[in-house]
Amino acid sequence: KAGVTQTPRYLIKTRGQQVTLSCSPISGHRSVSWYQQTPGQGLQFLFEYFSETQRNKGNFPGRFSGRQFSNSRSEMNVSTLELGDSALYLCASSLAYTAGANVLTFGAGSRLTVL
Amino acid sequence: AQSVTQPDIHITVSEGASLELRCNYSYGATPYLFWYVQSPGQGLQLLLKYFSGDTLVQGIKGFEAEFKRSQSSFNLRKPSVHWSDAAEYFCAVEMGMEYGNKLVFGAGTILRVKS
Numbered sequence: 021k022a023g024v025t026q027t028p029r030y031l032i033k034t035r036g037q038q039v040t041l042s043c044s045p046i047s048g049h050r051s052v053s054w055y056q057q058t059p060g061q062g063l064q065f066l067f068e069y070f071s072e073t074q075r076n077k078g079n080f081p082g083r084f085s086g087r088q089f090s091n092s093r094s095e096m097n098v099s100t101l102e103l104g105d106s107a108l109y110l111c112a113s114s115l116a117y118t119a120g121a122n123v124l125t126f127g128a129g130s131r132l133t134v135l
Numbered sequence: 136a137q138s139v140t141q142p143d144i145h146i147t148v149s150e151g152a153s154l155e156l157r158c159n160y161s162y163g164a165t166p167y168l169f170w171y172v173q174s175p176g177q178g179l180q181l182l183l184k185y186f187s188g189d190t191l192v193q194g195i196k197g198f199e200a201e202f203k204r205s206q207s208s209f210n211l212r213k214p215s216v217h218w219s220d221a222a223e224y225f226c227a228v229e230m231g232m233e234y235g236n237k238l239v240f241g242a243g244t245i246l247r248v249k250s
Binding site for chain 1: 169171176177178179180181184225235236237238239240241242243
């Protein structure tokens with residue numbers, strides 16, 4: 021079955037712009053998590069959605085937002101881009117939102133460069 | 136604070152040699168434990184996981200890991216490394232419900248394999 025699909029794979033934006041990244045989870049997976057990966061900070065948790073509801077949120081400013089649709093697809097948005105937002109954004113899906121069930125399957129990521 | 140420590144940023148081993156990547160965590164209870172691998176330009180792939188039971192777990196690609204409660208460790212091992220194992224390896228810990236079942240990643244260990 022198809023894996024986690026993230027689009028676009030690469031994008032370049034300038035400071036002050038906004039960006040929307042998309043994630044299609046594995047069929048049947050209802051939980052979607054987003055992570056930011058940078059060389060300096062490693063993998064930082066952004067947020068997790070389950071059944072269209074945000075269940076968990078990391079320590080990121082309000083410029084970072086997300087949502088999940090009824091078909092479990094998710095989008096994240098970053099507004100007023102800053103140079104420090106340059107990163108690989110990883111989406112991961114899992115079957116459910118319960119302890120021990122968070123076996124995440126990751127997509128290949130969206131590489132955002134902010135100039 | 137809850138944390139995951141991978142003390143080795145880089146490790147270089149010769150092809151055919153054995154490998155051990157270290158992971159220590161700080162968490163009051165027994166967490167769920169994972170090892171992921173990331174090849175350049177790719178997302179993360181699950182190598183193995185520990186939920187309960189036998190403390191020695193087997194994973195894909197010939198990897199195994201041992202959970203040691205007394206040392207709060209979950210070290211990854213492979214008896215004979217192949218050149219294709221060169222990648223970055225992440226230890227991850229799922230914290231409990233009190234932390235929203237959040238998955239916390241270590242900073243990663245980059246493995247280089249020399250021929």
